[in-house]
Amino acid sequence: MKKDLTRQQYLDLYYYMRLNRAVEDTMTKLFRQNKIVGGLYSSLGQEGISVGTAYALEKKDWLAPMIRNIGALLVKGVPPRDIFTQHMAKYTSPTLGKDGTSHFGDLDNLHIVSPISMLGDLIPVMTGVAMAGRYLGQKIVAMTWIGDGGSSTGVFHEGLNFAAVQRAPFVLILENNQWAYSTPVKRQVPIANLADRAKAYGIASYVVDGNDVVAVYQTTKEAVDRARAGEGPILIEAKTMRMRGHAQHDPAEYVPKEMFEYWKQRDPIELYEKFLLGKKLLDAATKKELETKMEALLAKDRDFAEASPMPPPELAEKGVYCTGDDCHKIAAKWERNQAEVTPPRSSVPAVWKVAGFGEGKGSGGKNAPIHFGDTASAEALADNEGKLAPKAPAKIVTNGTAKSAAKNSRKSAAHLSAKKPSKVPAGKARR
Numbered sequence: 076m077k078k079d080l081t082r083q084q085y086l087d088l089y090y091y092m093r094l095n096r097a098v099e100d101t102m103t104k105l106f107r108q109n110k111i112v113g114g115l116y117s118s119l120g121q122e123g124i125s126v127g128t129a130y131a132l133e134k135k136d137w138l139a140p141m142i143r144n145i146g147a148l149l150v151k152g153v154p155p156r157d158i159f160t161q162h163m164a165k166y167t168s169p170t171l172g173k174d175g176t177s178h179f180g181d182l183d184n185l186h187i188v189s190p191i192s193m194l195g196d197l198i199p200v201m202t203g204v205a206m207a208g209r210y211l212g213q214k215i216v217a218m219t220w221i222g223d224g225g226s227s228t229g230v231f232h233e234g235l236n237f238a239a240v241q242r243a244p245f246v247l248i249l250e251n252n253q254w255a256y257s258t259p260v261k262r263q264v265p266i267a268n269l270a271d272r273a274k275a276y277g278i279a280s281y282v283v284d285g286n287d288v289v290a291v292y293q294t295t296k297e298a299v300d301r302a303r304a305g306e307g308p309i310l311i312e313a314k315t316m317r318m319r320g321h322a323q324h325d326p327a328e329y330v331p332k333e334m335f336e337y338w339k340q341r342d343p344i345e346l347y348e349k350f351l352l353g354k355k356l357l358d359a360a361t362k363k364e365l366e367t368k369m370e371a372l373l374a375k376d377r378d379f380a381e382a383s384p385m386p387p388p389e390l391a392e393k394g395v396y397c398t399g400d401d402c403h404k405i406a407a408k409w410e411r412n413q414a415e416v417t418p419p420r421s422s423v424p425a426v427w428k429v430a431g432f433g434e435g436k437g438s439g440g441k442n443a444p445i446h447f448g449d450t451a452s453a454e455a456l457a458d459n460e461g462k463l464a465p466k467a468p469a470k471i472v473t474n475g476t477a478k479s480a481a482k483n484s485r486k487s488a489a490h491l492s493a494k495k496p497s498k499v500p501a502g503k504a505r506r
């Protein structure tokens with residue numbers, strides 16, 4: 076039984092959807108003024124998904140957005156100012172102008188993992204976040220989003236399978252917006268519901284109307300509660316439509332006009348507004364109040380972003396390599412002895428010899444690096460560690476002839492590193 080929302084919750088969903096659209100409208104204008112650095116993606120018509128799903132999370136939960144999830148960032152508490160400065164590559168942005176779009180995170184406060192451009196890679200990453208939360212006894216849920224196109228990557232399947240066997244408290248939102256660049260979903264997947272992919276991993280799934288924000292919220296809330304209770308990962312397919320091209324550069328002329336017309340009638344904000352007015356949850360005065368608040372916030376944050384400086388050129392070489400004080404602070408907190416969780420070193424030194432390899436003039440000396448096939452160094456290493464002396468490999472191929480290990484073991488490893496090349500029959504190439 077889906078729980079009803081309070082009036083405040085209904086109004087929150089409305090506010091964030093409106094804010095999501097208004098932030099993106101503002102950025103479209105900035106893009107046309109050539110003030111956006113890099114690409115600009117639109118979530119027009121998909122606001123109900125970003126907002127409804129993120130709203131189902133608790134403050135302590137974690138999310139990782141993809142390109143059409145600005146709404147989720149706003150719900151999580153990212154101010155429009157960070158989104159504007161980030162897209163304009165300003166020095167005041169979360170990445171100090173080093174990166175664009177939504178490529179920033181906040182691990183300390185808001186629990187946002189930065190996006191990864193390689194579609195699907197966030198699935199195993201967020202599975203890891205979910206598992207880490209469980210190890211630490213935090214009862215958190217991790218969430219990320221994927222598109223219909225992204226759901227055909229190998230890592231989607233590997234990641235979801237991994238999440239399933241680990242029973243990770245992880246919720247994956249699959250935004251089926253009918254297109255991946257210019258490829259319609261029917262051309263890349265021969266199934267009607269992408270949620271059916273969950274069956275392959277033995278996990279629960281839902282299909283929801285992505286343009287109905289209340290349905291999205293209620294479905295996600297149920298999924299988040301189930302994942303938190305230990306039922307394992309859950310896949311939600313939200314059906315919707317990408318109402319613009321892939322990004323600003325793409326006029327989407329390959330999309331049939333009737334398709335746009337059909338979905339225009341199903342605009343999630345217009346539908347929701349009608350619903351709220353009909354239920355008397357929203358009236359003209361409340362709407363005006365909310366719009367005034369939103370416009371003031373956007374104007375202030377946009378002005379701040381426009382007035383902000385670009386990063387100083389010297390910054391380009393800072394934070395690239397870890398050089399001491401400016402290193403990142405992430406360090407493993409070993410709950411178990413480090414040696415216990417580190418794989419043992421091999422007791423078999425590499426003694427395979429490739430003639431002439433690793434015998435360069437610079438390869439001698441106590442501190443010389445150990446090369447592949449460098450028998451003397453390998454022996455020294457083994458001795459130093461009190462381990463085994465190098466053994467003859469099981470099989471050696473010389474001039475195309477396989478010799479048995481027994482035969483070779485009579486000859487020492489030194490034979491393998493003989494300085495003089497053995498005789499090569501005329502006309503035969505030496506291997």
Ligand SMILES: Cc1ncc(C[n+]2csc(CCOP(=O)(O)OP(=O)(O)O)c2C)c(N)n1
Binds near residue numbers: 143254255
């Ligand atoms: C592994 C991988 N392959 C290709 C790309 C290039 N790429 C970026 S977005 C995109 C289309 C994604 O379509 P979909 O997953 O349906 O998401 P949508 O753009 O519709 O939101 C592609 C092919 C990528 N980023 N990562």
Ligand SMILES: [Mg+2]
Binds near residue numbers: 254255
């Ligand atoms: Mg798509």
